Amino acid sequence: MAEPSEDPVALAAALARGERRALARAITLVESERPEDGPLAEALLAELLPRTGQSLRLGVSGPPGAGKSTLIDALARHAIARGERVAVLAIDPSSPVGGGSILGDKTRMSRLAAEPASFVRPSPSRGVPGGVARRTHESVLLCEAAGYSVVIVETLGTGQGEHAVASSVDCLLLVLIAGAGDELQGMKRGVLELADLVVVNKADGANRAAAEQAASELAAALGLAQRAPSAPERVVRTVSARDESGIEPLWSAIQAHVSGERASGALARRRAEGEERALEAEVERALRERLAAPELVAERRRLGALVLERKLTPREAARKLVERLG
């Protein structure tokens, strides 16, 4: 919970100096649903906005059990070894929708978290359908302002939030495992459509052949479901996050994807779409907040009762309510 006395200017300065605790407090502030935190969050972001926009934004999506967090741990440490600073906005494994195992939770991204050039932030709301999009955009901005050159957003592959996440990252990586046909049944098909890169994880030990097989099947399926003719080919790879094999080629593929998109102008268009989508979501949110004001809730109750008594149509009641907004 953000302290009521949080000073946005001081917090922004501490965050810009790269203080991890300041970044953590700032994310808590922008995620807060308390009305009194809204103006503070706005002031904080306004202060930091000029420092944002420079990172590689990577989305990592996939069903529970695909090994997303182990892969993020390996991939992020690889990037750090090459000079990057990496922030991860992760699903909180303790939340009921996180789907992490108890054993897995204990060691979840623990090696990454021990790196000085890393920042790992689990958010319960990131596991909630719709909760991803809402404030992730702002958390990404805060990580950028704190000097992270790579920001990874982990999401569940349920299809609920991916559309929003896909437009707020530069590259969406979908993580599957062998038997992905079944996984894809459970996931919305649209997630596969949205993915820029697909990896079949756990290509290790006895599982290796099955993973290779799954990867060729997926590659064929993706070839059939090609997006716009100009869209870059969506590569399918196998990796083993456990053995840390395939991590280097994957990181190169991610960088190549983003460079290609930047050169073609697609990256700028995608980010503009993301901003437009974020604005849309914020307008809806602001309207809902406005309608939740006590006097409007009371007015709505009064008008709703008149509708039930057949003294007003819903249309007329709605007009009267919206007139009261002013």
Next chain:
Amino acid sequence: MAEPSEDPVALAAALARGERRALARAITLVESERPEDGPLAEALLAELLPRTGQSLRLGVSGPPGAGKSTLIDALARHAIARGERVAVLAIDPSSPVGGGSILGDKTRMSRLAAEPASFVRPSPSRGVPGGVARRTHESVLLCEAAGYSVVIVETLGTGQGEHAVASSVDCLLLVLIAGAGDELQGMKRGVLELADLVVVNKADGANRAAAEQAASELAAALGLAQRAPSAPERVVRTVSARDESGIEPLWSAIQAHVSGERASGALARRRAEGEERALEAEVERALRERLAAPELVAERRRLGALVLERKLTPREAARKLVERLG
């Protein structure tokens, strides 16, 4: 298109006298998206509201090709023969989503339409996902005010509008044909869940045994997917709209369902839910209309450009826009 000079009081009077043309014009008025028609539609409905609420409201849903319109034609003529006056809010078969065959369209509900105690109104928007709910509620009210004792709302079984329709009718009838397993794959499963009564149509000729088989399978499936313990059993019947067999028992089952729901108080609760849902939809609509005002569209464009230039966050832009509502 409603005439600009439409006088709501005169129109209401003509409609209350049972003039079909007045009812048709009134529905056009409430369906109109022209901002200047809004106040006229409101005035018309306010005038007629005391005359509404007395009909049996029946929803008829099902995939294209299930024979919805032939069944409605037979069922409505049966009800008229028993003294009812029946209005049908139908899907416009000429609209691309209507799914009617060219041959079928020519004869669509033609026998019903020839009955003096009938009113058949096809609406293109009723075939559009989301278009059903929006103004159907008001069209039902207008039909009631015009003295129709049964109002039938036809919808596609795509699951998009059924939730709204289910709460704005007293009984939702789902029309399927043999091979319904495949049909149900294409439809949202939720439609089956929402149905109060299910019929397997085209139980005639060589198709009869397959229809009976499909009906018993559906009955078993529905038994497993029973709703609240207190909910009435959802009957599965076979009918042949073509041969007009099974129509009398179906009409009795519909009347029994509605009587039971009225006696238990469930009908009143359902209608209250429908009003609440309609109010919700109208509030959203009114807000969108408000935001579509020219000065707000311009302001939004200006703020959106500032977001793209990284001079404002989406949150701040949204707050500024919503403040301008007043």
